[in-house]
Amino acid sequence: MGRAFGHRLGAAAIQLFFASLLVFALIRVLPGDLALSILADTPHTIETREALREELGLNDPQVVQYARWLWETLTGLRGVARSTGEPIRALVARQLGVTLLLALYAVTISLAFAIPLGIAAAHPKRRVLGAAVEGVTALGLAVPGFWVALLLILGLLRLFAWSPPIIYFGPLEFFSDHFALMIWPAILLAWQHAAHLLPVVRAETSRALANPFTVAARARGLSERRVLYRHAGRLALWPAISVSGVQFGGAIAGSLVLETIFGIPGIGRGLVNAALARDLPLVQTLVFVIVAIVLGVMLAADLLGLMLDPRTRYTT
Amino acid sequence: MFFGAEADDGSVRAPAYFARELGEALSVELLPFDRVRVTFAERNPHFLDILANPRFTISHPRHLMEERIRAGEVSLTPSDVGLVGLGPFALARYRRGSLIRLERNDEYWEREGRNRLPYLDRIDYVVMPDPFAMDAAFRSGRIDGGARGQAHYLSQERREIYEAELGASVRFLEMEGGNFRLAFNMLKDGPWQDLRVRRAIALWIDKRAAIPAALGGSGWTTPDLGPSNIPVPRFFVNWPRFDREPLTERRERALELMAEAGYADGFSMGHLVRGINTAPGEFLKDQLAGLNIDLYLQIVDEGEWNRARVSADYDSQQGRLTPSPIPEGTESVYGRYSSNPDAYAKHEDPQLDRLYDRLRLATSQDGRIQIWRELERYLFVEQTYIVPIAESINVVPYRSWVRGLAVPSEDAHTFNDHATVWLDRR
């Protein structure tokens, strides 16, 4: 198993490297002067701009610039965000944890609901539940999360004269405020995430139910419930976790707009602000960090799968 | 004393924003008891009023800023060098992107005096990017005051909800918001070079409609010059003394003028629009469509906007929202382009130079008013380089128990120090 894991780790590292290349290339494709974009909002002289170009190393060949950026990023996220003057390491440190917590809550809630629900709905007798699950899935995919968030805030205000806390606190600092703020975007993200999980869980469980060994289990006299959950449902676990891992990036992407609405100082909001401020080097680094995290999560999900489901051990 | 930025090689980098108004200083002397005497080459009675314009960033301290300014950073501000003052409050906590917490500063100099300022123990400035989330937080009682910022200022509709829900426990701070105008680029070729076309546009626009549509419902129509809340120049605020015929008559005349000028079928004109606030641009586009003018909106982000509005690249624009406390301070936005890069209308009309010189040399208040009226008439009617539309009012909500808050007298760019604020809760 160590070998399989090592193989995947290597593949992930290569993927990350190429992803960094892609992100760098995409951003440098921008026509025009990067220094001008950065300085544009203050009247400045040509000399200042030239000095900035020197400082940013924009006069060096692209390969050198890429190498320098990659090196700076990998060795501790060195560098300063041009649009705010904050060191990138500090910026990422304070923002990343917040978004990861949010994504973690979302995925946990999602798995906790989607797995039992999906398994239950797979039973051919449960037509109504099946239809309901289909409906929830479809809505989760179709209705934009930010729209529901606005309605939610409005609803809470009009019905209960209550609004979520305005200052973000970490879970160890002030748990009740942390919870009261994060629960809402977590639920919304969980709903979107579950929309991807439910069909998979349901399909895998149905498939397992039609499997000969399940029939055998039934013939042995085990209760329907036991057959459903412990035998058939169990086979859906690994695919569910696999899909969850793959969709983790989607959870992070989904948090982009929600963080802005709820005032959560996460990396999603940081990225949006950097993009709107045209601070492209910062966008570059933040996207790289997010991709690294996403790949890491997918790797972790893979690892979990290796442990949970022996069948995957021998697939490449 | 020099109003501008000098480089180490002796060349002048940039004239200061109000260089012409600030005049030529011959000498500066330091007098005892912390006084300064500045001697000017010519009469300059409004020097202090110009300095009071909120757009000025005064460079201090010299030892931290001079070197960088000479190196070319001509718009360096004290906060860029990390200056922290000894005001009524001290920074207690700073969580970037979410909270700025200030606590009472026991070393504040007014603490010893009669009032023992400041009264507040603590102020939390909370960062809330979404205006609706701010509404929710205010109305549910989590915050005591609203935010400043284009999207956060209350529109008339939001204000009504606040009033309906909170009644007497909310009050509204109304601050000068700045003028909404259409300014032509006279240095670019186009149909607007014809005075009749510019007049037609000025007559056609329904200025009253701009207030609810483009300015959030709070404002008034005026040719220019605010603000309304500083005591002295009330008589400068010129309620529309021209183009006061009913809208239908004005529009008939506008159509006639366009036909006379040969543009009955209209034409196409570009218009620079700031991305963070497109409503005024959309309003203008629809208005001008009535004259068959296709005003195509060139929506740009902040970086490009700051570069573009001082360039001569765009056919027309709205300029930056900046009122001036006194008429003498308006040359930087109404004067000739070559000496005032920030000018709204890019023109090189020497008549404006002459008018501003006369204004500066006026020896009586009546004289000042009369010359100003003449200047306004020249600029807005006779030449119509600029079409003033309406002035906006920025509304910020506060709970009624927040007392002692001073309304900034210039405009919403001005800070208040909260030193005199107290809470009157039962």
Next chain:
Amino acid sequence: MTSAAARPLTTARWVVPAMLGLVILFVALWAAVRGADPVEQDIEQRLLPPSIDYPMGTDGFGRDVHTRVVWGVGYSLAIAALTILFAGGVGALLGSLAAVVRGRTEYLIIRVADLLLSIPSFLLALIIVIVLGTHPAAIASALALGFAPRLARSTWAAMLTVRDEEFVLAARAAGVGPATILLRHLLPALKGTLLAQLASIGSAAIAMEAALSFLGLGVPPPTPSLGRMLLEGSRQYFETAPWVTLFPGAMLAVAGLALVLVARALEGRNLVN
């Protein structure tokens, strides 16, 4: 699952998306009949509640919300169509190419697809829109680039199961060129999965375009865009004039939902195959 049990289910799956489609059609035809202008302002009529004259009310500029919503849905569907076209064209083509040609080309294509997949599609779209600007073509390209890799990969994966089928081997033996094999034999076999994927890409494209517009990165005004209507409406008139936000939001959900359900219906049919 036997086909007999599945068939009534698959027909039933088309009912709801068909109804939603009819709703959109009805609303659109009604707007066409009324013939109002989506960008013409009438300040005196601003923020009017729904009535006979203005079925969905008017917005802050006095523009007719009904017509704007229809144009907005049209724009969203157009973006979805463009995205499907780009993503589908490029993605399915490259995926099938990889499956048919094999060897180094296959390896390269799949690796590049995986690479693009490692960046969440919304982030990719965000970066591209920042770089290229906000015209519809740029937005569609941005979204397409986010979805094409997924489509390429699943097309390729689906092809893997059939490329070694007898009828393909027979065709190759008969000397039929790869292009013909692709078009005549392989693609039709995967029609169901492919169409289902395209439909779900369409719904995701609509949701993403709305999110970009809500962030201010969508098509610039005064072109009607549902995401932007939600942005402007929720900021200033959320409670005083809820119709300004409710109708665009509802139609956005209807359009997205219709495509999602179409995708599910297509998948359902495929299970039978």
